[in-house]
Amino acid sequence: MSLSLVGLALASEGESEGFHAPSPEEFYWPIFGSGDWTFTRPMLMMALSVLILGVLLVTLTKKAAIVPGKGQWMVEQAYDFVRNGIARDIIGSKDFLKYTPLLFSLFTLILLNNLFGIIPPIQYPTMSRIGFPIALTLIVYAVYHIAGMRRKGVGHYLSGMIPKGLPKPIYALIIPLEYATYFIIRPLTLALRLFGNMFAGHMLLLLFIMGGEYMLLHGGPGLKVVSVGSFLMALIFTAFEALIQFLQAYIFTLLAATYISDAISEEH
Amino acid sequence: MSGPLPGEKEGGDERGLTPLECKDAGHPGQTTPPMWDALSYVLAGPLLFGGVAYLLDRWVGTSWLVLPGVLIGMAVSLYTVWVRYGRQ
Numbered sequence: 001m002s003l004s005l006v007g008l009a010l011a012s013e014g015e016s017e018g019f020h021a022p023s024p025e026e027f028y029w030p031i032f033g034s035g036d037w038t039f040t041r042p043m044l045m046m047a048l049s050v051l052i053l054g055v056l057l058v059t060l061t062k063k064a065a066i067v068p069g070k071g072q073w074m075v076e077q078a079y080d081f082v083r084n085g086i087a088r089d090i091i092g093s094k095d096f097l098k099y100t101p102l103l104f105s106l107f108t109l110i111l112l113n114n115l116f117g118i119i120p121p122i123q124y125p126t127m128s129r130i131g132f133p134i135a136l137t138l139i140v141y142a143v144y145h146i147a148g149m150r151r152k153g154v155g156h157y158l159s160g161m162i163p164k165g166l167p168k169p170i171y172a173l174i175i176p177l178e179y180a181t182y183f184i185i186r187p188l189t190l191a192l193r194l195f196g197n198m199f200a201g202h203m204l205l206l207l208f209i210m211g212g213e214y215m216l217l218h219g220g221p222g223l224k225v226v227s228v229g230s231f232l233m234a235l236i237f238t239a240f241e242a243l244i245q246f247l248q249a250y251i252f253t254l255l256a257a258t259y260i261s262d263a264i265s266e267e268h
Numbered sequence: 269m270s271g272p273l274p275g276e277k278e279g280g281d282e283r284g285l286t287p288l289e290c291k292d293a294g295h296p297g298q299t300t301p302p303m304w305d306a307l308s309y310v311l312a313g314p315l316l317f318g319g320v321a322y323l324l325d326r327w328v329g330t331s332w333l334v335l336p337g338v339l340i341g342m343a344v345s346l347y348t349v350w351v352r353y354g355r356q
Contacts, residue, residue, distance in 0.1 A: 092297020163351050173344045174351075177312055181348075185312040186305070193307075251304055258305060261297050 019214045022206035027128055027199070042126045049112045049126070057108075082107050082253065090257040092265075099260055102143065106136065107253040110194070114245035117202055118238050125198040125245065130191070137191040140256045148263030157263070190255055197248045201241045208234035306349050313345025314338045 029041035060071035068076060082104045087096040110127065117125030127133050148157045161178050162171070212230030215223040285293075321337020324330075 088292060088295050090298045093292050093295040094297075096292075096295075096297075163348075166351065170347070173317075173340070174348060177309075177316060177341075177344050177348055180316045181308050181312040185308045185315070189308050189311065254302060255304060258298065258302060265297060 019211065019218075022203055022210055026206060027202075029124075040129075041124060042129045042132065045116055045122060045124065045126045046113065046132065049109060049116065053108055053112060078108065079104060086250075086253055086257050090254070091261045095264060099143075099147075099257070102139075103253050103257055106140070106256060107249055110136070110252055111246065111249035114198060114249055115242070117198065117205075117245060118241055123205075125202050127194050127248075128198040128202050130195045133191040133194040136194075136252070137187045140190065140259065141187045144256075144259040144263040147260055151264045186259065190252065194248050194252050197244055201237075201244055204237055205234060205241065208237060303353070306353060309348050309352065310345050313341035313343070313348070315341070317341030317344065 030038045031040060031044060033039045057075060060075045063069075064072060083096075083100050086107075087100045087103050090096075091099060113126035113132070116122045117128070148160075151157070152160060161182050162175055163178075166174065208230050212227045212234060215227035215230060219227065317340050318334055318338040321333040324337075325333045
């Protein structure tokens with residue numbers, strides 16, 4: 001007990017001059033305002049991403065031609081990926097068109113905000129602030145439950161969540177588990193998966209870049225040489241992050257489509 | 269990606285379907301959720317039954333219920349994953 005206190009005191013003493021490891025506080029970037037009404041950097045980036053996407057999608061598809069230009073082709077590729085690769089394949093031909101705009105918006109918005117994490121002047125993934133994934137998850141949550149209840153009626157929708165044809169006594173355990181999964185754990189994992197991946201990725205890049213910078217500027221000759229390795233790792237993980245950022249945008253959209261499909265499909 | 273091509277006809281003309289609609293037809297939709305979602309079930313069991321056991325512990329005044337609660341939760345989770353993903 002006393003030993004750990006000594007360690008703590010030493011650590012806080014050394015903190016004034018030594019290396020600061022990145023901490024969750026690095027994610028708080030107030031711009032103006034204070035308290036609960038502070039306008040922060042991720043808010044600005046979210047607004048910026050909506051602006052960029054809106055302008056980009058409108059201008060690139062304004063003069064839509066049968067033989068597409070380069071810009072139109074790229075938008076069509078992205079749209080095709082979400083429409084056919086996610087919405088149609090998972091929700092099915094009958095109902096997918098209604099949900100395609102939502103899924104496409106989700107995918108492009110999350111992808112751009114994730115990619116902000118490695119785009120040089122910005123370099124901060126918006127989704128590493130938990131509020132943004134929670135807001136997106138709430139939209140998906142409301143959409144799939146309401147779609148299911150409107151399609152099947154509340155009673156039929158709730159009973160449809162329980163798998164049929166199992167031995168009777170098991171239902172005592174299965175029924176609470178299924179409802180906990182549908183109503184609590186699913187949205188929880190959906191939001192936390194996106195948040196956690198972006199948060200950890202940004203933390204990792206911060207560590208390698210800040211560590212490298214510290215060793216290069218404040219270290220002895222030996223540390224200056226080692227800092228090259230740290231910057232190299234930062235470079236490798238930046239490429240790796242690009243993959244994760246795309247993957248997480250894809251998974252979020254895929255799961256949203258799955259939940260909608262699950263809620264409105266007849267069989268179980 | 270490609271819109272309706274002028275020359276494309278894949279049946280279904282009698283109901284006046286556009287070529288795009290013909291192309292979209294016949295996708296049944298996915299009945300089993302993808303594997304990513306199994307995580308929800310794996311977490312739900314231990315959390316739910318462990319949580320209930322913890323509350324029971326506080327209510328009754330015992331202190332040994334959480335472990336069996338979590339274990340039962342894990343078992344129910346695995347069973348549900350098998351029911352949902354492994355039973356076709």
